[in-house]
Amino acid sequence: MSFVPIRVGFFLAIRQIKHASLWTTILIMFVMTLTFLNLVVINGVLVGLMQGAVTAEKNKYTGDLIISNLNQKAYIENTSGILNILNGLPQVSLLSGRYLAGGTVESGYKTKTRDSDVTESAGGVIAGIDPVKENNFSGIGGLMIEGSYLAPDDYDKILLGADLLYKYTPIDTPGLKNLKTAGVGSLVRLHIGSTTREVLIKGIVKSKVGELDQRIFMVDSQLRSIIGRDDLNLNEISVVLKPGVDPLFVKNILVKNGFDQGAKIQTYLEAQPKFLKDIAQTFSLLGNMLGSIGLVVASITIFIVIFVNAITRRKFIGILKGIGIDSRAIEYSYIFQSIFYALSGTGLGVLFLYGFLVPYVNAHPINFPFSDGIIYVTVAGTSIRVIILLITTVVAGYIPARIIVKRNTLDAILGR
């Protein structure tokens, strides 16, 4: 195969681009940049929306690894053995343990004047936490949207997840109960089993993690006394590992020590709710579909640009063929022009994406109702989209060039 036509095609393309209208070139590059961003960012936002939820679930709830009690057990068996192992592992960065109990919180009982008056209540999981450790792990203290966070010596004080209050989750369905009148500073009754305590709502937590926003938090020592737990067996341990450590590595250590017999040990991915995974896949599919439309628009744009360019230069294409320039060289010149437009457009897009958009949105996540959305892009995913855009553009540029080049040489020269 001779490389001469490629060389001549490149020679012609460079000069055509150099002498093309600056505004036309800018316009085409702008269209390609927008197409690239459409292809990457729409998908990135849709996946990032769910990635935000996944990241929040990991950072605020599960950690890299979460150990919980088996369904048929009331607590994690041999908690102290697990904690000893974890505390001795250099890969472990932080731990936060929680005691859990089912219960309800009731309000409106003080204004009740008759027995038939109905009070309002909301059910949830009551989590007994070490306020310092939990805050170190999840930064929960910064998630207060009202009131203030628990202090280690707080007694008869609770934090309510935002989903338990109508004010923050204005949903009124038969299956969901929430409190309409209670708020920070309200005294409410906490029912756990047969025990009832009057407690003060100290603050409201909104984490955008469903599991946490439906919880009631109190200091672990008090919950233990309420539920009569005299051992130190926990219900949940969230483990944060040092950067770069594979959660499976630590999980396997625990499994090898037999702790999986008395506890459920899951990596954050394994612990993800299925709906999160399903929605992430659905959004990714949706993003690809929307991106494909953008791709079609871009290919039509390039087709029209190259077609109009080739039509207006039909006479010169005829002259080139007339003086003996190989048709392939002329076609290559249009392919190189298409590649130039695609590469410069996507190049600008990549610069804008990684130089501004992604860092900016990471620093200022998009405030979606159920997650702090980021733009989720990977180098591999971006590279694949650049290649797809490049191939589409090359084909879209080649076809019109081929149509024009195939026309009769003399007719082209004479403008017939």
Add this chain to the structure above:
Amino acid sequence: MIEIKNLIKTYHDGKVETPVLKDINFSIEDGEFVAIMGRSGAGKSTLLYQISLLDHPSSGDIIIDGVNATDLSSDDRTKYRLHKLGYVFQDYALLPDLTALENVALPLIMQGKTTEHAYSVAKKALDRVNLGHRPGNLPSQLSGGEQQRVSVARAIAHKPKILFADEPTANLDTESSRVVIDLFKELHKEGQTIIMVTHEEEYGKMTERTIRLSDGKVVEDRKNR
């Protein structure tokens, strides 16, 4: 040597047939400077396009150095034009994005020569037409006469076997026309075969031989000196 045998060209437009060339026969020896003349519509440009392999005749043979050009494939015709033929068109036919030097060098690069070598040969060709001092000018920065001289430089740079010129002076003033014709005469003296279509008797007389067409037929074929 070029032999034209029973050459017929008929254009078809739907059911309408327009015969333009009607059984043309002649031959041209190597090194001849031939003018094809005739009134407008006589078929002279059409004849040039057939001989120069820019068009396909309806029937007949064009034999150049024993090779029947009508048997060549489209790709082979393109290669033949690149290596053996040179063209000067009425409207110069330069590529507007290429400088004078690049316009001349392009066919040489297509022949597989290195860019440096092609530029060196192209520069000599421009020197030959007295434009060696303006290699970097785009066609739009040159006068009509200068553009036609660049076109001549492009046509002769690769030392073609035959130089074809289609009304090369039609768009030029008298002085520029004279320069171009003088260039052709010089090239002819050096042995270049030139076939030129012109409707200007003055320039026709400066050639070695005139083939006159009328209504698609050769009505005169004479030596000028």
